[in-house]
Amino acid sequence: MKFKITPSVDWVGKIDWELRKFHGEEYSTHRGTSYNSYLVKDEKIALIDTVWMPFAKEFVENLSKEIDLNKIDYVIANHAEMDHSGALPELMRRIPDKPVYCTANGVKSLKGHYHQNWNFQVVKTGDKLSLGKKDMVFIEAPMLHWPDSMMTYLTGDAILFSNDAFGQHIASEHMFNDLVVQSELFEEATKYYANILTPFSPLVTKKINEVIALNLPVNAICPSHGVIWRDNPLQIAERYLQWAADYQENQITIIYDTMWDGTRILAETIAKGIKQNDDQVTLKLYNIARSDINDVVTDVFKSKMILLGSPTINKGILNAMAALIDMITGLRFKNKKAAAFGCYGWSGESVKILSEHLAKAGFELVSDGLKTMWQPGDEELAKAFAFGKEIVGK
Numbered sequence: 001m002k003f004k005i006t007p008s009v010d011w012v013g014k015i016d017w018e019l020r021k022f023h024g025e026e027y028s029t030h031r032g033t034s035y036n037s038y039l040v041k042d043e044k045i046a047l048i049d050t051v052w053m054p055f056a057k058e059f060v061e062n063l064s065k066e067i068d069l070n071k072i073d074y075v076i077a078n079h080a081e082m083d084h085s086g087a088l089p090e091l092m093r094r095i096p097d098k099p100v101y102c103t104a105n106g107v108k109s110l111k112g113h114y115h116q117n118w119n120f121q122v123v124k125t126g127d128k129l130s131l132g133k134k135d136m137v138f139i140e141a142p143m144l145h146w147p148d149s150m151m152t153y154l155t156g157d158a159i160l161f162s163n164d165a166f167g168q169h170i171a172s173e174h175m176f177n178d179l180v181v182q183s184e185l186f187e188e189a190t191k192y193y194a195n196i197l198t199p200f201s202p203l204v205t206k207k208i209n210e211v212i213a214l215n216l217p218v219n220a221i222c223p224s225h226g227v228i229w230r231d232n233p234l235q236i237a238e239r240y241l242q243w244a245a246d247y248q249e250n251q252i253t254i255i256y257d258t259m260w261d262g263t264r265i266l267a268e269t270i271a272k273g274i275k276q277n278d279d280q281v282t283l284k285l286y287n288i289a290r291s292d293i294n295d296v297v298t299d300v301f302k303s304k305m306i307l308l309g310s311p312t313i314n315k316g317i318l319n320a321m322a323a324l325i326d327m328i329t330g331l332r333f334k335n336k337k338a339a340a341f342g343c344y345g346w347s348g349e350s351v352k353i354l355s356e357h358l359a360k361a362g363f364e365l366v367s368d369g370l371k372t373m374w375q376p377g378d379e380e381l382a383k384a385f386a387f388g389k390e391i392v393g394k
């Protein structure tokens, strides 16, 4: 399967309709994904990135039907992570002497993965590789999202091959942004940013402004996952600048775990209190143990405030909540408020533990939290309602 991007650029990647978990079990891909590889034909021929290793043989086989592999002059490895470099060993087995262009960190990562001494050609920002009439211009993008990451710009066609940046995990028969359902496209692009790029937001802003300052025309942005941005391609860069600027919507997300429903009942009562005082705010509730953690993290990303609830167990908090806390600590969200709540039977440490974790994760605590004993009765429900009413004004 191939898609024509321009008369001289073809998509030659793999659409993975089946994938439901990515990065091991770390990232849910409800809509599958694609591993985008691009073949650029001028007087010289370049291949940009490959696909994940399970599809290596299929990829090389299909590529060899598109072109005599010996006619590929240059292999560009924008990023060494295995979803893009996984077919390199199979490809390089067929064309072992062809140069592989990547960053200095790319050499380290690729050698670390595959232990091969391919004909590496190290490039840095601003380096050009002539294809004849057109040039490839390399732009290093360290920590977006690995040390080795880079983008490649093709002059003439004015295409930015951005690798992971601007990507989305979507499998689609349509490879262009104007042909897919817009709400699904932006849902996946937001989820991708929230779950992968949030910690690197300052670098995102810097890199996008650096690329904009080059004043290059951009007719299309070709990421390494999902659809290609050809209709108003810079719209996704503008979104990234918004997302990188401590993004938030008028949303409060309540996330809880519960053993015998006490903390769930508190969560729902707090929600009623919030709505009583602010019927404009978007309110979402999740039982974290029954929810997809990446979808929950996406709503944390969109929220101005989060409330975390857990009952106390063994002087601690429940497992699913602990996993969420770990994840949002690593993602380093900024400019968000938070508070904790939970019920308990005898020792009652959960609210304090949650509050400490939230503060450590960079959230501004707006309350000491709400802690109630045993199952909530009328008095506890009134407290939870008042907690919700009070907290929404903070």
Ligand code: FEO
Pocket (backbone or CB within 6 Å): 079, 081, 082, 083, 084, 145, 146, 164, 224, 225
């Ligand atoms: Fe960082 Fe799509 O790999």
